[in-house]
Amino acid sequence: MGLMTVEFPALPTQRADLIERLKAPHTYDIAIIGGGATGLGVALDAAARGFSVVLVESHDFAKGTSSRATKLVHGGVRYLAQGNISLVREALHERTRLLANAPHLAQPLPFVMPSYKFWEAPFYGVGLKMYDALAGKAGLGATQFLTRAETLRDLPTAQQAGLKGGVKYWDGQFDDARLALALARSAARAGALLVNYCAATGLVHEAGKLVGLCVADQESGQTLTLRAKCIVNAAGVWVDELRVLDGQAIGRETRPMVAPSQGVHIVVDRSFLPTDHALLVPKTADGRVLFAVPWLGKTILGTTDTPRNDLAREPLAFREEVDFILGEAGRYLSKAPGPADIKSIWVGLRPLVKPPEDDGDRTQALSREHTVLVSKSGLVTVTGGKWTTYRAMAEDVLDHCFARDLLAKRPGGVTDDLRLVGAQSSGHRISDSPGLHLYGSDAGSVQALAGADRVLGGGLTEAMVRFAARHEYARTVEDVLARRSRLLFLDAALAKSLAAEVAGLLEQEGQAHPRLQEFLVLADQYLTLPA
Incomplete structure (x- = not known):
């Protein structure tokens, strides 16, 4: 145990x-x-x-x-294509540190690029072999060229028409919040x-x-x-x-x-990509990258890269962004997701320099x-x-x-091998449905609280809510359902249905104003297609 x-x-x-x-x-x-x-x-x-x-x-x-990333711990394959070797080296080094210091929240993940033209696999494969070489001992697995059958084994719902084969490489994924x-x-x-x-x-x-x-x-x-x-x-x-x-x-x-850029993500059921491999399209119809990533029992589709002048705390997706993601996903998945399949839509602003x-x-x-x-x-x-x-x-x-002499210098490197609170390999994958494994070595503390066996829904228990209030700085319903658990990002309708009960538990824990009504409005935003 x-x-x-x-x-x-x-x-x-x-x-x-x-x-x-x-x-x-x-x-x-x-x-x-x-x-x-x-x-x-x-x-x-x-x-x-x-x-x-x-x-x-x-x-x-x-x-x-920081809670709206694509959930990838990566060295930056596309930066390699841009010739930014130093950035890739640094990111690969830091990827290793992160995976070691928070193994319950960050883990290796295999990616497959399906190829529909004869030149794609060798073209991208050479670049990914270079990626392996830069990673050296920090590599998570060797790049492999896949046959058509092997590609469908790893991506069982990939579009079969015209599929030639694929390339598999390794990066990582995590729970950002x-x-x-x-x-x-x-x-x-x-x-x-x-x-x-x-x-x-x-x-x-x-x-x-x-x-x-x-x-x-x-x-x-x-x-x-x-x-x-x-x-x-x-x-x-x-x-x-x-x-x-x-x-x-x-x-x-x-x-x-800062020139903000907006990245939109759409979450659909795992049945659209029932695998522990991510699908990566390095160049879509308009030159962007498309991911289909298994995460906490669902599939994340994304992302976009759209200029945004306003700095809203809850930015809204543009309809053309949603249509783009669904349309491109439909080109590469045998079961094309539609608007009715969306479990949650969320948007992050990148602080590009x-x-x-x-x-x-x-x-x-x-x-x-x-x-x-x-x-x-x-x-x-x-x-x-x-x-x-x-x-x-x-x-x-x-x-x-x-x-600048603002602080007296002290030796660095202190966080190289500093394992974070809860650090323990749980034996579960981040692609699995959410549960106690995300707490790592804190799982015992969660289980010791009242309501440990009372599941509210989506893997969230009463004890997890109480732990969030007592030990994880949670103040509001949103804190619990968006970031202590990830239900708002995974299934906004389910999160909305649990909100009143979570609010009641937070009140029991001494929080007089858990902002229930604000969360209900927010959950609707995550559920609503942009006009």
Whole structure:
């Protein structure tokens, strides 16, 4: 019963305790704005090096882009085609670290590219063999050329007409929101103070230098001022808002550095791709990439790459994006999914970095690499990048802090082999239906709570809701059904049907305002086709 072993103590995250700690007078070594992959990665790295750390997030951890990824831990095959060898090497190295440090949430996944023209398999196969060579000992499996029969064995519902064969290669997949939560809890275990639903509302400057920030508790409305030697702006697609505030305070003009790009994902039943292999089309009719990925008992179809000028917290898909994904999926699957088959539609905004001279809107040409800037006042801004390289991004941020003498340098590499809270190989795959295996070594703590045997639906138990409220920072119905469990992303109708019961459990756990009505409206958005 290795799954039930409790490797790490569960950490209470009662709101009152967090706010009292936030109120205490203190000058932190580093204050971080933003609780997505990047901000949480910086918090863990800094706390692991012994710095005093505070992180505030205006909504929930991973509420934005960091819970809306395509769920892939990858080295970036398409970057190889662009000749960006250094980016691929870094990503392959970080892929290995991530899979080792969170084996319950990130695992290898085989991908198959079906070929319908004689030249496709050898053309893409050569590139993937080069991908293997770059991975070296970090490789997850050798690239294989597949016959037609072998391709249909791995992708039993692939379109058979015209199928010549295929190529299989290996990357990884993960549960992004739960990995963000593991980072938050690991950082807290290392001494960091992390508070969600606490917005940064202003910056504090003295003699032209940044010395603190103003924050507002989104639940009570109370405002506080936090002081820190170093402040990191890790707000994702929203980093420019803080950069503008900083520039205004010191009398400098600030040009936007982010050009948001929208990625749409559609979830359908596993019957459309009943396999533990992902399907990858490297070049669709309009030159984009199409994935069909098995994930938590369902199939994710995506994604798009569409310029987006607004920065909505819940961006909406465009109808042409949904039609594109369904149409392309229908070209490569023998059973074509239609609008009635959609279980959930969700959209993420990518914080692509815009070159200073670029005023265009071709997001495919913008940088997927991360960028770190330090302003004249000392505001450290980091944006761009991808989930796979969150750990390397955090190290780079701290290196910039050291280079500008915002922090006294301390040795790095502390997170190379730092296993995250819950880290334990459960023997289950991320492609399996959700369940207790996603908690890793915390499974025993979950099972010890009331309602462990009472299943609400979709693998969610009463005990999981209670654990989310007590130990995983959950405040609202959405926190539980979108990010502690992934039901909103997997089956929005089912999530909606469970919302009232989850709200009742959160109230029992002391949360007076679980925002039930807000969630019901949101669930409808995930269910509704755009006009």
